[in-house]
Amino acid sequence: MYVAVKGGEKAIRNAHKLTAKRRRGDTSVPALTLEQIAGQLAHSIARVMGEGSLYDETLAALAIKQARGDLIEAAFLMRAYRTTLPRFGYSQPVDTAKMLVERRISATYKDLPGGQVLGPTFDYSHRLLDFTLAAEEEGDPEFAVETAPAEETSMPRVTDLLGDEGLMEADPAGDEDAQVGDLTRDPLSFPADRDIRLQNLARGDEGFLLALAYSTQRGYGRTHPFAGEIRYGEVDIEFFAEELGFAVTLGSIKVTECQMVNQFKGSAKTAPTFTRGYGLVFGQVERKAMSMAMVDRSLRWEELGEEQAAPAQDTEFVLSHSDNIQATGFVEHLKLPHYVDFQAELGLVRQMRAEWFEKRERAEEASQEAAE
Amino acid sequence: MTVMDQALETGTHDGAYNFAYLDEQTKRMIRRAILKGIAIPGYQVPFASREMPMPYGWGTGGVQVTASILGQDDCLKMIDQGSDDTTNAVSLRGFFEKTAGVKTTTETGEATIIQTRHRIPEQDLREDQILVFQVPIPEPLRFLEPRETETRKMHALEDYGLMHVKLYEDIAKNGHIATTYAYPVKVNGRYVMDPSPTPKFDNPKIDQMAALQLYGAGREKRIYAIPPYTEVKSLDFEDYPFEVQTFDKPCGLCGAENVYLDEVILDDKGGRMFVCSDSDYCEDRRAKGHVGPMAADPAASQIGGSPKGAGE
Structure with a gap:
């Protein structure tokens, strides 16, 4: 006890x-x-x-x-x-087109400016346990990895390439003065705009997003995704210093960005174009970046005039349950003592059972009397 | 110097945090939400709940409210299931002892702030006391309508028909209103409110209570309040009036009647003992010489701890 x-x-x-x-x-x-x-x-x-x-x-x-x-x-x-750290301000938007790319693939083009860069990946590796890693003294891996010389050309984002032709929906024209929402400073409320939705997904649980994205592939809110581009590498973080009047680089972070390209039938007002879903996460987490992009696209059903029928399209359902810190806390709080409430239920169930048995007894007596 | 270097150098992280953990800006934001809640009794005020060093669902809402109103001269009592000794109450009390260094107590009468989960003390509270509740699901309509967008609308329109239908269906199916805790109330004739999962036994205490009641839901990011001496009515029907739980026996240890009791299983042969859920109330009564029918039972010494004054 x-x-x-x-x-x-x-x-x-x-x-x-x-x-x-x-x-x-x-x-x-x-x-x-x-x-x-x-x-x-x-x-x-x-x-x-x-x-x-x-x-x-x-x-x-x-x-x-x-x-x-x-x-x-x-x-x-x-x-x-x-949450205890002081807040100095917000960085400038990250420009992923200027990323120092370590890996970049597109599933929609055979080749494209900047090329396909396979980089470090589990893709195409055979999932056989490598027992040499189990050896006490693990040898050094082959360091002389053959890589193509880094090209000095820029690596435009695939979605920008399609954008040139008008085939790709344009980035929404950003309002310079519009405040970007901040989930960590304001409670989540609905309807939630895309800035808030993307923030929520970026912090969301990998497994939850993976399952939701998977569900859209199996018919629960199909969005016909193509992996337009996945890139992973280093980007600079810049901060606009009021005192200096210009932005300074604070450092760099590694991120994975995924742009999903999805179909869209045009309407009387809009010519048919491809639509997009977007994913951006810290480090090399392609599974989550892809899932995030697919769920982001699913959540855009309203703005694109689609019908809502699947869990992955339900903004309130997705955003309210994506955070694994909240989820694990509430699920695991069931370990805390609840005996006061259980006692209340116990009392009611006992009373209801007593009434049930009493009723049955009366019914039996009545049927016996009738038989006699 | 990085954070890690600093920590390695000092070898500690205590003292690195503000009084009662939260920074003053955050406390101010929370106090604003509290004031709004007091101004609109029973209305759920959204607030920018912070991540706390304990998990969501383990009292983060109550802790943030307490941290925001706590002053250096306050005396804090922390209870869970009515008791000061349950594990999470011990843990949360320790948190404030460490981060705020305030005086703590187990005596209801001595406390200026009482943070609670699932119970309201048996002893009447005073005007100079504040009762802080930890709330898991602040929305009383949540299990009838899962969407926040819908429930907010229902509150705005004072559309509580769904709740009455639920209570009616309970009676039609079971012959009773089958809600035994988190029993919905109407505050000040306007908002339907979840009194947190306290047993309905405690509902009459929140009506016209002299103390200020603050309800904090950290994960759901809501704060609501009941100002002192506010009318709080448990929902019911004229022909099925609201009733609280009653117990056949008095407390086995102190003989108290008309209090909420916990059932303690003594053996695997059906041996049971009912004791006060409010451990401070029970200890106080025993110290004053009240003796319950099972006080002499060997199990009693295991369960009740020692009465006050008998040494800890």
């Missing part, structure tokens, strides 16, 4: 100690260093930074270590930390 008796405080203290011990594991094995985690578990780091909404590889490594590899718990640690 851990609740009804005194001593909850001691139990909690001891539970924390035990967790710390379990976290460390066998002390004859060296402890993980943050450099190892940040350097060798890049996909975990990216996921934790994205869903934790904080770009800091070292802190993400610390969070993963502290959370014993539980990535949602690690993202939660990042969120709880980020």
Whole structure:
């Protein structure tokens, strides 16, 4: 009994100690260093930074270590930390056309300006367990990887190429003075505009978005997606300094951007064009960037005059349940004591059962009397 | 110097946070929401809820409200299920001891702020006290209509027909209103409100309460309030009036009647004991010499802790 008796405080203290011990594991094995985690578990780091909404590889490594590899718990640690940080302002919009590209593929063109750059990817690798990695002294990988020399030409985004012909819906004309919403400073409200929707999806749970995107491929709100372009690389973050009167570069971050190209039948007013769904996430998380783009496109049903029939199109459903920090908190809060409410239900069910048995008894008596 | 370097150098993160954890800007934003809530009793005010260092669903709304109204001279009581000793109450009390360093108490009468989950203390509260509730789902209409866009409209139009239909259907199907906790109330003759999942036993206490009641829902980002001495009516029908739970037996430890009791299972042979859910109330009564029918039972020493004054 851990609740009804005194001593909850001691139990909690001891539970924390035990967790710390379990976290460390066998002390004859060296402890993980943050450099190892940040350097060798890049996909975990990216996921934790994205869903934790904080770009800091070292802190993400610390969070993963502290959370014993539980990535949602690690993202939660990042969120709880980020919310305490002072806010200096908002950066300038990132220009992904100027990205220092490490990987860039398009499924819609065989070749295109800037070329296809396969880069680091699991794609086309055979999923066979590599037992050489299990060896105690893992050898150095082949470092002399053959790569084409980086071209100095720019790498225009595929959607801009199609845009030249008017085949692609244009980027919405941005209003210079319009404030971009901020989910972390204002509560989510509906209807939610696309800036808020994209923010929500960018922080959303990878698994949730993946499942929703998958559902649109299986007929629940079909949007006919093509992977117009997926690019991964480094972009500069610029901040406009009022005192200087110009933007300065604060640093660079690695992001994955996905532009999905989707069909759209024109109307009397609009000529037929392709439409777009957009995904942008920290680090190399292509699965999520693609899912995000597909869900973003699904959520645009209203503006594009489509019919709403599927879960992935339901803005309130999607945005209210995408955040895994909220979801895990509420699901797991069922572990907290609820015995006061359970007692209330217990009392009612007992009363209703008593009434039910009484009624049955009366009915039996009545039928017996009738038979006699 | 990075954050990590700083932390490594000082070897601690305590003291790095503001009084009661939240920064003053955030507290001000929350206090504005609270004031609006007080001005419109029972209305759910959206607020920019922050991520807290405890999970959503574990009291983040209550904690943010408490953090925003807490002053250095306050005395805080933290209860969960009526008890000061439940694990999460211990954890949240520890959070404020660490981040605010305020005085804490288990005595209802001594506290200036009481944060609670699922219960209201048995002892009447005073005008100089504030009761803060942790709220999981602030929207009383949520299980009838899942869409926020719809429920907000229903509140705006004071369209509560759906709720009455639900209560009617309960009676038609079960012969009772089958809601035993989070029982809907109408505040000040206007807004239907969820009193948080307190058992309906506590509903009469929120009517005309002398203390200010603040309700915080962190995950759902809503705050609402009931000012002191406000009319709060539990929804019912003329021929099916609202009733609270009653218990056949008094508290096994202190003999209290007309209080909410927890059922404690003593063995696997049907042995049961009913004890006060409000542990402070029970201890206080026992200290004053009240003895319940099972106080001499060996199980009693396991369950009730020690009465006040008998040493901790």
